Amino acid sequence: MKTLTVISGKGGTGKTSIVASFAYLADNKVLADCDVDAADLHLLLHPEVKKSYNFKGGKTAVINKDKCTQCGKCEKVCQFEAIKNFEVDSLSCEGCSLCMHICPADAIKMEEKITGWVYISHTKYGPLVHAKLGIAEGNSGKLVTRVRTLAEEIAREKGAEIILIDGSPGIGCPVIASLTGADLALIVTEPTLSGISDLERVGGVCDHFGIRWVVCINKFDINRENTEKIEKECERRNIKVVGKIPFDINFIHALVKGLPLIEYSSNESKSQIENMWQEILNLL
């Protein structure tokens, strides 16, 4: 069983469109949408939800006014500035429980809260594990870990060969959580200065955790000089560029139709994605 995580650093480079096309191409796989705070893969794969779970990803401190003696100790120890005037700001509270432990009047309780929902779904491409983060809830890293480990369990049960993970933009908790245990990361970038800067950073995260990574340059013909720069830098660092996809308005048309590009059109982009998938299979 091998895991491929698709990430990007910069948002909007085409991660989800590419994962959806891989979903069509890959045999015997389990899919996981680990971009839990802006999940979009379901819009292309049209899952039929088979099981759903509440996800209790955190706690919030609640102060019992009757017991509170207004000593102010909780406010002083809180590292998140979540207590002001003997009231808890639940958006700032990270649920560490320190205030509860420290309160001399036993006036603080921690309440578990549902911070999201996890779904196991059937799609015509195979099983999909996905999630929804509650509105303005934190701890998305924990939810990502839940999605990823569920996908692993299903893959083991079914004897699946590949787990395909759609990651989130950035370089923080959700990205790190989606990279844990990956055999290979595919970084989808674009030939813009922003794309290059963020590629550098997210590639650094893969290096930091010792995860092998390869690159796909999407919309490569938007700026060919920048594409060359990325290719040269990758070559210098011995990193494989496994795909170069031209700017293609069909990605948008396919999206509007709710289809992976590869099912929608048969053009250069399609053959590029097919070649890229073969390369990745060889590397996994």
Next chain:
Amino acid sequence: MTISVASGKGGTGKTTVATNLALALNDNVQFLDCDVEAPNAFIFLRPTLNDVKPVYSFFPQVVEEKCNFCGLCSKICEWNAIAVVNKKWLFFSQLCHSCSACWQLCPEKALKKEKKLKGVVEKGKAFGIDFVQGKLTVGEAVSPPIIKAVKKEINKEKIVIIDVAPGTGCPMVEGVKESDFCILVTEPTPFGFNDLILAIGVLKELTIPFGVVINRSDIGDDKVEDFCRKNNIPVLLRLPFDRKIARAYSEGKAIVKEDKSWKEKFIELFEKIKEEYQNTERAKV
């Protein structure tokens, strides 16, 4: 006035809108790049940075002579960042949220706090703009403390423009928090629409007034426009898809600098925001 620029979906044009708005106004503007995981505004604003502040977080370290391996720290840690097994104290720094519970509650006072660099806040000038950006150290997981450190620099005397991280999780919430108005940048695709609705959910929860900018407004479908119309959400600006704009973006060029007519459009955008903001303030009274 503090204006945050957020999006839900990544790559819709937050940085384009935020930097061009700042450049169009130029005077009396402070720009904060709060997308500390992938900051890109510097590419378009080209600031001269003259001040760097480190952002540290604290973590526990065991003093072996004092520790009796009671395991309390491991039990109370909500993030499972500490394990005590076979008279060994183990720490997983990636999971630590620096809440301080372990070292404050250790009965033997066997944990001391150490500090670790988690990122930096950099300040400088870009044209007439006061520029501040945060950068999370590569390999670190938790970005909100860096975002908070950037926002500590807010100068209320100025028009403050905040470039926020994509998504709807903690970095986005931390970025938009306490702003007077939020611009949500989207694109007319099913992804853009889906994530716009999620982002609107967060802003409603935080009671921050908002309007929408539609980027690449001439591609995709009409769902974003229809939704905004039906729900009385102001569409503040539409940016058509233009390969020339995409090319300029790829080279780190700001469109208001390339084309005067865009400067006017961004000034108009600011006027609309002021109007929207005043309307909601009046409604409160």
